[in-house]
Amino acid sequence: MIDSITVKNLSKSYGEKQVLRGVSFSVKHGEVFSLLGVNGAGKTTTIECLEGLRKWQEGEIVVEGISVRQHPEKLRKVFGVQLQSTALSENMTAKEAMRLFCVWHGVKYRGDLLTRFDMDGEYLNKPYAKLSTGRKRRLHLALALCHNPRVLVLDEPTAGLDVEGRNTLHREICRLRDEGVTILMATHDMAEAEALSDRIAILRDGVIAREGTPMELTAASNIQNRVYIKTRGGSLRENTPEALGMPETTMEGYSVWKCRDAAELLLLILPHIKACDDIVSDLRIERASVEDIFLSVAGGAK
Numbered sequence: 001m002i003d004s005i006t007v008k009n010l011s012k013s014y015g016e017k018q019v020l021r022g023v024s025f026s027v028k029h030g031e032v033f034s035l036l037g038v039n040g041a042g043k044t045t046t047i048e049c050l051e052g053l054r055k056w057q058e059g060e061i062v063v064e065g066i067s068v069r070q071h072p073e074k075l076r077k078v079f080g081v082q083l084q085s086t087a088l089s090e091n092m093t094a095k096e097a098m099r100l101f102c103v104w105h106g107v108k109y110r111g112d113l114l115t116r117f118d119m120d121g122e123y124l125n126k127p128y129a130k131l132s133t134g135r136k137r138r139l140h141l142a143l144a145l146c147h148n149p150r151v152l153v154l155d156e157p158t159a160g161l162d163v164e165g166r167n168t169l170h171r172e173i174c175r176l177r178d179e180g181v182t183i184l185m186a187t188h189d190m191a192e193a194e195a196l197s198d199r200i201a202i203l204r205d206g207v208i209a210r211e212g213t214p215m216e217l218t219a220a221s222n223i224q225n226r227v228y229i230k231t232r233g234g235s236l237r238e239n240t241p242e243a244l245g246m247p248e249t250t251m252e253g254y255s256v257w258k259c260r261d262a263a264e265l266l267l268l269i270l271p272h273i274k275a276c277d278d279i280v281s282d283l284r285i286e287r288a289s290v291e292d293i294f295l296s297v298a299g300g301a302k
């Protein structure tokens with residue numbers, strides 16, 4: 001079995017309102033796959049169908065070889081689902097929550113997970129309501145992993161966290177991926193998606209409008225790159241070859257070109273600098289980011 005998750009032609013309406021119109025994607029084992037889309041694009045709906053929590057009208061979903069429509073009861077073993085922030089009762093402690101989850105999944109108490117997520121010591125017996133958002137997120141992740149799920153589903157895993165909390169969770173997500181867990185994530189954080197994902201899909205108007213690795217998505221875009229070059233002798237400020245054209249702008253001593261193909265531009269510029277007996281003192285290429293691609297794709301959503 002190559003794919004951990006396969007979603008084929010998924011269509012889902014709430015009453016008259018059609019939200020998904022034939023969504024298809026697949027996630028390989030041990031891959032981090034991010035689903036992006038504007039508010040209301042249908043990310044959570046897709047995830048909830050996948051978890052067997054919602055019925056849908058058309059299409060097929062298979063997770064770890066299990067047909068979600070036919071055997072939703074078999075999914076509990078397979079999935080680890082991170083809770084929403086209001087999901088535990090206010091007075092419950094981390095230790096009690098872990099006990100509860102372990103009993104529910106029929107496994108031994110997993111104090112090791114509370115230690116791994118730094119939820120032992122002073123946090124172990126603190127009421128849930130008194131934990132910070134970051135600590136709650138750590139606890140949710142620890143609980144989601146108590147039965148060693150093969151697939152982890154994360155909906156906005158780092159929303160509202162500070163930089164340190166975000167980095168900690170990112171490290172854990174990478175670690176879980178390295179341990180072979182398949183991770184499906186919905187996020188609005190483009191930098192997070194770009195840094196963590198093996199592949200990304202952008203939902204728009206009820207279908208997957210773009211899909212690929214972060215490199216593929218950004219390389220295939222029509223968004224122009226910016227090339228910044230500074231030389232010691234300033235040879236780019238005058239006498240640039242005709243084919244090159246003058247820089248679009250200069251900034252803090254850098255000549256700046258906008259171009260689709262940075263390599264082509266450099267093949268013209270660098271020989272010119274050398275021919276002028278000049279030396280490059282700094283060179284930067286600003287590529288289109290996943291956020292740029294997202295804005296160009298999802299920005300046109302109805």
Ligand SMILES: Nc1ncnc2c1ncn2[C@@H]1O[C@H](COP(=O)(O)OP(=O)(O)OP(=O)(O)O)[C@@H](O)[C@H]1O
Pocket residue numbers: 014019037038039040041042043044045046
């Ligand atoms: N239970 C429901 N009944 C009716 N409409 C719903 C229901 N749940 C979601 N919707 C609608 O379906 C659409 C998709 O919602 P969904 O929550 O899946 O989007 P999302 O991409 O996760 O959005 P967000 O980024 O805001 O979380 C929205 O228009 C929403 O109003």
